[in-house]
Amino acid sequence: MASFKGQAEYSVDSKGRVAIPARMRNALNPEANNSFTITRGFEQCILLFPLDEWAKREAEIARLNTYRSEARGFVRTIMRWADEVTLDGQGRIVVPKSLIAFAGLEDAVLIIGVLDRIEIWDPGVFAAQAEQEADYSDVAERIFEMGRDM
Amino acid sequence: MASFKGQAEYSVDSKGRVAIPARMRNALNPEANNSFTITRGFEQCILLFPLDEWAKREAEIARLNTYRSEARGFVRTIMRWADEVTLDGQGRIVVPKSLIAFAGLEDAVLIIGVLDRIEIWDPGVFAAQAEQEADYSDVAERIFEMGRDM
DNA sequence: GGAATGTTCCCCACTTTTCCCCACTTGGCT
DNA sequence: AGCCAAGTGGGGAAAAGTGGGGAACATTCC
Numbered sequence: 490m491a492s493f494k495g496q497a498e499y500s501v502d503s504k505g506r507v508a509i510p511a512r513m514r515n516a517l518n519p520e521a522n523n524s525f526t527i528t529r530g531f532e533q534c535i536l537l538f539p540l541d542e543w544a545k546r547e548a549e550i551a552r553l554n555t556y557r558s559e560a561r562g563f564v565r566t567i568m569r570w571a572d573e574v575t576l577d578g579q580g581r582i583v584v585p586k587s588l589i590a591f592a593g594l595e596d597a598v599l600i601i602g603v604l605d606r607i608e609i610w611d612p613g614v615f616a617a618q619a620e621q622e623a624d625y626s627d628v629a630e631r632i633f634e635m636g637r638d639m
Numbered sequence: 640m641a642s643f644k645g646q647a648e649y650s651v652d653s654k655g656r657v658a659i660p661a662r663m664r665n666a667l668n669p670e671a672n673n674s675f676t677i678t679r680g681f682e683q684c685i686l687l688f689p690l691d692e693w694a695k696r697e698a699e700i701a702r703l704n705t706y707r708s709e710a711r712g713f714v715r716t717i718m719r720w721a722d723e724v725t726l727d728g729q730g731r732i733v734v735p736k737s738l739i740a741f742a743g744l745e746d747a748v749l750i751i752g753v754l755d756r757i758e759i760w761d762p763g764v765f766a767a768q769a770e771q772e773a774d775y776s777d778v779a780e781r782i783f784e785m786g787r788d789m
Numbered sequence: 790g791g792a793a794t795g796t797t798c799c800c801c802a803c804t805t806t807t808c809c810c811c812a813c814t815t816g817g818c819t
Numbered sequence: 820a821g822c823c824a825a826g827t828g829g830g831g832a833a834a835a836g837t838g839g840g841g842a843a844c845a846t847t848c849c
Contacts, residue, residue, distance in 0.1 A: 500827070504807085508826055526644075531776040547642065551754055558681065562772045563779065568753045571644040572662075578810070579826075587646060650837070654797090658836055728799070729836075 491516045491539050493602030498612065501594050506581045507609065509537075513602050514580055525607075527588065528571040533614050535584065535592045537607040540573070584609070641666050641689055643752030648762060651744055656731045657759060659687075663752050664730055675757075677738065678721040683764050685734065685742045687757040690723075734759070 497510045517523065521539035526547075530536045538546065550567060553560040570591070574582040584594070592611055599610040610618075622628070647660045667673065671689035680686045688696060700717060703710040720741070724732040734744070742761055749760040760768075772778075 502828065504829090506827090511825060531779070547754075551640070559778060559781075561681070563775075565751060565753050565758070566769075566772075566775050568644045569646045569751045573644070577808080581826085583807080585645070652838065654839090656837090661835055731836090733797080 491518055491521070491542065492604060493607050494604075496599060496601045498597055498599055500596055501584070501589070501598055505584050505586065505589055506577075507584055507598055507600070508579065508581045509576065509607065510600060510602075511580065513600075513607055514576065516602075522575075524573060524575040525582065526571055527574050527582070527584065528567065529588060529591050530608065532618060533592055533610075535588050535594075535609040537574075537582075537609065538605065542605050640755050641668060641671075641692060642754060643757050644754075646749060646751045648747055648749055650746055651734070651739070651748055655734050655736065655739055656727075657734055657748055657750070658729065658731045659726065659757065660750060660752075661730065663750075663757055664726065666752075673726045675724050675732065676721055677724050677732070677734065678717060679738060679741055680758060682768060683742060683760075685738050685744075685759040687724075687732075687759070688755070692755050 493513050493516055495510070495512060499508050499510075501507050517539055518541055520541040524540045525537040526540060526543035528536050528538075550564055553564055555561050555564060570588065572585050572588075574584070576582060592609065593614050594609075594611050597612055599612045599615050601608045601610065643663050643666055645660070645662055649658050649660070651657050667689050668691050670691040674690045675687040676690065676693035678686050678688075700714055703714060705711050705714065720738065722735050722738075724734075726732060742759065743764050744759070744761050747762055749762045749765050751758045751760065
């Protein structure tokens with residue numbers, strides 16, 4: 490699995506292009522074919538999954554029973570926001586307009602490597618979100634008490 | 640399987656034609672022969688299945704026990720609305736009048752790729768429908784029984 | 790039967806968007 | 820200083836979406 494880490498503050502140009510940090514580009518498997526599935530996160534941010542990583546997730550989603558209305562709505566929501574993007578010669582991707590609007594992107598973006606995915610945030614949105622979250626060390630205690638996760 | 644994804648807002652012209660996004664056209668198998676079976680969805684929307692994908696569904700439907708009146712009605716409803724459409728030279732299909740009325744289409748449509756099918760919605764109808772649905776991340780937790788991923 | 794009407798299909802023309810390529814700038818390394 | 824890798828910006832060709840004309844076919848009405 491690709492292991493992304495670190496953060497960077499880059500710009501979005503007038504064509505909706507965002508450069509992916511070289512460090513993260515180099516972490517891609519050849520099977521990803523320089524491409525990502527881009528989609529929305531649960532929070533107000535954009536997620537990038539390398540193509541090979543996304544394939545696993547999609548296989549899970551496809552197994553859901555679409556004769557159940559709740560599952561149908563869920564699959565619809567996930568796939569609606571998803572799109573495939575490929576790095577251009579300069580290591581950039583074009584972010585779909587709907588996702589730029591969803592994430593509230595303007596000139597600058599915060600790019601964060603999070604294990605199997607890359608997250609793209611508007612810096613302002615991220616700051617507001619981080620503020621709301623409980624204290625980092627408190628959360629850590631709670632998560633690790635459960636023993637198994639992370 | 641085709642694996643459609645993404646959304647687009649396009650227009651319906653006076654002849655009932657709707658363009659299918661190039662991204663989704665490119666995802667079609669050659670066996671689909673540039674054709675779809677078009678029918679109504681469970682919600683107030685229109686569904687497009689590539690011909691090859693529809694063949695599998697039809698086989699499933701045909702296996703249902705038609706000595707049960709419920710199954711009989713179900714099969715009748717599906718097949719009653721179904722029709723076959725082919726892409727024209729500009730990548731458009733003609734939507735049957737009955738389905739335009741059913742989905743409440745006017746000038747604009749929202750086209751959504753949902754794995755094995757393409758859905759066509761009236762934007763207003765979709766917004767109303769989406770509002771009723773439970774929160775995305777809540778559903779995700781329930782469906783996958785885990786909240787941390789994605 | 791034949792004219793009038795309407796529908797379907799194919800083609801052409803226009804506009805907008807997307808994609809690919811080239812060029813410039815900055816900062817780190819030799 | 821000079822070179823190279825990385826990020827940023829923009830121009831132009833090609834593709835995608837939109838709208839409409841007109842031939843071919845069918846349908847209805849006289």
